[in-house]
Amino acid sequence: MTLNAIKRLSLAMLGLSLAGLAGAATPPNVIIIFADDLGYGDLACYGHPSIRTPHLDRMAAEGLRFTDFYAAAALCTPSRAALLTGRHAIRSGMTHRPGTRAVLFPDSPGGLPPSEITLAEALKMAGYATALIGKWHLGIHEGSRPRDQGFDHNFGLPYSNDMDRREDVPGEARFRPDPPADGWNVPLLRNEEVIERPADQTTLTKRYTEEAVRFITANRTKPFFLYLAHNMPHTPVFASEAFRGKSPRGAYGDAVEELDWSTGEVLAALRREGLAERTLVIFTSDNGPWLTEREQGGSAGLLRDGKGSTWEGGMRVPGLAWMPGRIAPGVTSEAAGTLDLFPTALALAGQPSPAGVTLDGTDLSPLLFAGRAPPERPFFYYRGSDIYAVRLGPWKAHFFTQGGFGDPARKAHAPPQLFHLARDPSEQFNVAADHPDVLARLRTAVAAHQAAVVPGEPQLQ
Amino acid sequence: MTLNAIKRLSLAMLGLSLAGLAGAATPPNVIIIFADDLGYGDLACYGHPSIRTPHLDRMAAEGLRFTDFYAAAALCTPSRAALLTGRHAIRSGMTHRPGTRAVLFPDSPGGLPPSEITLAEALKMAGYATALIGKWHLGIHEGSRPRDQGFDHNFGLPYSNDMDRREDVPGEARFRPDPPADGWNVPLLRNEEVIERPADQTTLTKRYTEEAVRFITANRTKPFFLYLAHNMPHTPVFASEAFRGKSPRGAYGDAVEELDWSTGEVLAALRREGLAERTLVIFTSDNGPWLTEREQGGSAGLLRDGKGSTWEGGMRVPGLAWMPGRIAPGVTSEAAGTLDLFPTALALAGQPSPAGVTLDGTDLSPLLFAGRAPPERPFFYYRGSDIYAVRLGPWKAHFFTQGGFGDPARKAHAPPQLFHLARDPSEQFNVAADHPDVLARLRTAVAAHQAAVVPGEPQLQ
Numbered sequence: 040m041t042l043n044a045i046k047r048l049s050l051a052m053l054g055l056s057l058a059g060l061a062g063a064a065t066p067p068n069v070i071i072i073f074a075d076d077l078g079y080g081d082l083a084c085y086g087h088p089s090i091r092t093p094h095l096d097r098m099a100a101e102g103l104r105f106t107d108f109y110a111a112a113a114l115c116t117p118s119r120a121a122l123l124t125g126r127h128a129i130r131s132g133m134t135h136r137p138g139t140r141a142v143l144f145p146d147s148p149g150g151l152p153p154s155e156i157t158l159a160e161a162l163k164m165a166g167y168a169t170a171l172i173g174k175w176h177l178g179i180h181e182g183s184r185p186r187d188q189g190f191d192h193n194f195g196l197p198y199s200n201d202m203d204r205r206e207d208v209p210g211e212a213r214f215r216p217d218p219p220a221d222g223w224n225v226p227l228l229r230n231e232e233v234i235e236r237p238a239d240q241t242t243l244t245k246r247y248t249e250e251a252v253r254f255i256t257a258n259r260t261k262p263f264f265l266y267l268a269h270n271m272p273h274t275p276v277f278a279s280e281a282f283r284g285k286s287p288r289g290a291y292g293d294a295v296e297e298l299d300w301s302t303g304e305v306l307a308a309l310r311r312e313g314l315a316e317r318t319l320v321i322f323t324s325d326n327g328p329w330l331t332e333r334e335q336g337g338s339a340g341l342l343r344d345g346k347g348s349t350w351e352g353g354m355r356v357p358g359l360a361w362m363p364g365r366i367a368p369g370v371t372s373e374a375a376g377t378l379d380l381f382p383t384a385l386a387l388a389g390q391p392s393p394a395g396v397t398l399d400g401t402d403l404s405p406l407l408f409a410g411r412a413p414p415e416r417p418f419f420y421y422r423g424s425d426i427y428a429v430r431l432g433p434w435k436a437h438f439f440t441q442g443g444f445g446d447p448a449r450k451a452h453a454p455p456q457l458f459h460l461a462r463d464p465s466e467q468f469n470v471a472a473d474h475p476d477v478l479a480r481l482r483t484a485v486a487a488h489q490a491a492v493v494p495g496e497p498q499l500q
Numbered sequence: 501m502t503l504n505a506i507k508r509l510s511l512a513m514l515g516l517s518l519a520g521l522a523g524a525a526t527p528p529n530v531i532i533i534f535a536d537d538l539g540y541g542d543l544a545c546y547g548h549p550s551i552r553t554p555h556l557d558r559m560a561a562e563g564l565r566f567t568d569f570y571a572a573a574a575l576c577t578p579s580r581a582a583l584l585t586g587r588h589a590i591r592s593g594m595t596h597r598p599g600t601r602a603v604l605f606p607d608s609p610g611g612l613p614p615s616e617i618t619l620a621e622a623l624k625m626a627g628y629a630t631a632l633i634g635k636w637h638l639g640i641h642e643g644s645r646p647r648d649q650g651f652d653h654n655f656g657l658p659y660s661n662d663m664d665r666r667e668d669v670p671g672e673a674r675f676r677p678d679p680p681a682d683g684w685n686v687p688l689l690r691n692e693e694v695i696e697r698p699a700d701q702t703t704l705t706k707r708y709t710e711e712a713v714r715f716i717t718a719n720r721t722k723p724f725f726l727y728l729a730h731n732m733p734h735t736p737v738f739a740s741e742a743f744r745g746k747s748p749r750g751a752y753g754d755a756v757e758e759l760d761w762s763t764g765e766v767l768a769a770l771r772r773e774g775l776a777e778r779t780l781v782i783f784t785s786d787n788g789p790w791l792t793e794r795e796q797g798g799s800a801g802l803l804r805d806g807k808g809s810t811w812e813g814g815m816r817v818p819g820l821a822w823m824p825g826r827i828a829p830g831v832t833s834e835a836a837g838t839l840d841l842f843p844t845a846l847a848l849a850g851q852p853s854p855a856g857v858t859l860d861g862t863d864l865s866p867l868l869f870a871g872r873a874p875p876e877r878p879f880f881y882y883r884g885s886d887i888y889a890v891r892l893g894p895w896k897a898h899f900f901t902q903g904g905f906g907d908p909a910r911k912a913h914a915p916p917q918l919f920h921l922a923r924d925p926s927e928q929f930n931v932a933a934d935h936p937d938v939l940a941r942l943r944t945a946v947a948a949h950q951a952a953v954v955p956g957e958p959q960l961q
Contacts, residue, residue, distance in 0.1 A: 080547060080801070080802045083831060085547045086541060086546045086547020086548075086801050086802065087547075087802070087925075088567035088568060088802075088833060088922075088925050089567065089833060089921075089922040089923070089925055091831075100561070106549035106550065107549060287833060287894065287922035287923070288922055288923055289920075289922075289923040291923075292922075292923075333928075333929055334923050334924060334929065338802045338925070338926065339802075340541070340547050340801055340802045341541045341547065341548070341549075341799050341800075341801045341802065370544060370552075372549060372550060372748060433748065459750075460550075461549075461550040461748035461749055461750075461753075462550070462748070462749055462750040462752075462753075462795055463795060464548075464549050464550055464799070465799065467794070468794055468795065
């Protein structure tokens with residue numbers, strides 16, 4: 040059976056399952072708010088001293104705040120592929136290999152394969168209205184575009200906001216909030232149509248928010264899945280007039296504070312429409328902060344390194360889950376991540392996982408709704424197509440280490456470096472020599488995963 | 501007029517002022533809870549992922565959380581001298597100079613001079629019951645002891661819990677919670693009497709807490725000042741049986757989580773006695789985390805360096821202010837610190853500042869009770885007797901930099917290194933070249949301070 044045949048069969052089975060639920064109560068909505076390059080330390084509720092995030096702090100206080108929530112990769116494209124498929128990006132071929140670029144670029148031929156079942160496709164088959172508002176970055180060619188991958192509708196940029204750089208705009212002038220004279224020529228799309236080029240980046244967050252609120256309001260009577268994937272605070276950071284120049288943290292803070300406002304607007308719309316208690320809202324980020332971007336990059340707080348790296352700062356990100364009346368307020372240190380959102384959303388929708396598809400995450404419903412910890416399971420820190428590190432319980436072993444950007448070579452470690460993440464969250468003290476038994480368990484977990492994983496056809500060149 | 505004569509006159513005037521208030525309502529109580537070597541990043545409400553501090557988080561949510569709160573020095577002895585006198589430690593001679601030790605040791609001849617007016621003395625003259633429960637570290641000789649400096653009563657260790665080290669107990673065994681066989685021979689005092697030696701450090705926090713609750717209960721009908729100066733989480737970290745081995749963060753986390761419990765007990769006692777709305781409670785730390793102590797040391801979060809250093813991590817610490825009904829819940833990024841506690845407490849007590857005494861802080865009452873920012877004022881980062889750095893508004897200039905410990909030499913900077921602490925809280929990007937005007941203002945502030953400051957007779961040898 041080809042992959043596409045498996046996909047057709049899986050979706051058909053989801054459809055049958057839905058038919059069996061006919062007449063049942065409307066299943067809950069799902070909203071995933073995905074920030075771009077927001078670091079672990081960049082919200083006030085994660086300890087930032089000069090970025091003000093009262094709406095996200097309130098969301099955290101009313102919901103569940105994760106201390107150990109992981110993006111599935113340390114870079115945009117593989118992280119987004121993994122979130123939407125519920126699978127490590129290597130399975131869809133959305134990871135780099137030696138000699139290829141690390142993410143999709145405007146001239147890349149590849150994209151998320153049509154054979155992959157996205158969360159949007161699975162929920163659409165279950166009767167959900169689906170929308171991508173914001174950044175895609177999973178391919179611009181037929182078969183890989185948002186509407187080819189289960190979204191009824193999309194509005195946003197096809198890739199990162201620092202692509203299509205205008206070489207005619209010099210240096211710092213690129214960052215000036217003077218559209219259309221800023222330094223990037225990225226297109227703004229509605230579905231497949233370019234409606235603005237260059238996109239006015241200063242109003243992106245504002246327009247994404249308005250679009251999100253319209254989508255929520257329009258779908259108040261049916262289940263919906265909203266994937267609100269902001270372009271901010273990825274460099275170049277921009278904010279609308281109401282936020283520009285306002286944050287003590289500078290331009291980066293302006294962008295994050297506008298995201299905070301945006302999240303407040305989304306939650307307010309849910310409350311206003313009476314949907315708060317039947318909408319799961321997740322807020323997280325695609326990877327850690329871009330540390331080489333100076334003040335345009337964020338902070339990983341006490342975590343080591345940032346975007347691009349498999350040190351904690353590259354992949355551990357803010358993670359908030361909100362559903363008043365269903366999720367009890369609190370803080371959890373259970374390890375979880377974006378790979379878990381696919382099975383969690385399907386469980387919430389009352390749907391089985393797609394048949395014949397290997398998922399890498401776990402349904403978090405017992406944790407979210409009943410405070411029951413998920414079973415211990417390994418988490419694999421991929422950098423491109425290689426596993427650089429693995430976590431099991433509090434233990435993390437690094438087989439390779441490498442800085443996020445500007446660190447050209449990886450260091451191999453034999454034996455691996457071993458850190459206890461709860462006792463040593465900043466990964467300072469290698470205790471491999473004291474715990475050969477732990478290393479053996481971690482090695483076994485990696486071997487079992489690698490023996491079973493089937494890499495997808497490479498999409499990055 | 502000698503210093504002692506000034507002190508006598510000042511105290512007499514405080515007494516007259518009190519007489520004038522006869523019949524007025526009971527002034528509010530003041531409690532300062534002072535952790536030892538607790539880092540900026542070590543509480544959940546400041547972003548720590550694996551130390552659980554629900555009571556302090558609740559105190560923060562009910563009160564005012566400071567993002568920019570400073571200890572007055574990066575080491576125990578000068579920090580404590582400054583807090584209790586409201587004056588930079590150089591004024592009382594409690595700072596090191598080249599060739600001297602950095603803090604008081606058990607064999608040190610010096611101590612806080614009798615001529616200094618402590619907050620305990622000032623409040624005692626205003627009719628307050630006063631107690632030190634916990635660590636002193638301002639001298640063990642007559643004239644410098646707690647009861648010589650205004651405390652009616654004291655219970656605790658005379659100095660740090662890692663002093664009086666037992667050389668007969670080898671290496672790691674020193675840290676085992678097996679009293680009296682652990683590795684330190686520190687005495688526990690009640691007033692001037694040694695009541696236990698070595699002190700059982702595992703139950704110190706517990707016993708300090710019980711003593712604090714007894715003091716509160718016993719003084720429910722009169723104003724009181726409680727200085728609850730914990731010995732934890734200064735290495736060697738110990739916790740009582742209920743906390744030992746419980747924190748995911750290990751032994752350090754056990755100690756901090758017991759401090760969290762302790763703070764919860766104090767606030768509960770205030771509520772129980774009906775005193776919550778007329779007691780100002782401050783929670784803070786004497787300096788940043790001791791980074792060279794590996795897992796026995798804490799975390800400065802996103803701040804640079806730690807204890808001993810004038811980078812932010814050495815002196816910026818958690819700061820919480822709580823007084824339900826008087827202090828509105830919130831977060832402030834106004835710069836403030838332990839130097840402000842003396843004038844704030846006196847204002848709360850309705851007392852003028854002692855005549856003829858130069859104070860270095862500002863009354864925070866307008867900020868605490870009305871949300872009004874204090875006037876912009878410089879903050880001086882002393883290392884020993886030298887000013888290494890200065891802050892004014894968001895700007896910080898470093899004239900010298902040096903790591904906390906194990907960094908033998910200071911580096912002089914001409915021009916000074918300049919950082920914008922709100923935009924760059926981790927002090928990564930020196931922007932001195934772009935802001936000569938700011939540097940000039942900062943230099944002027946230092947020059948004005950140095951022209952006026954009168955160093956006290958040196959106490960450290």
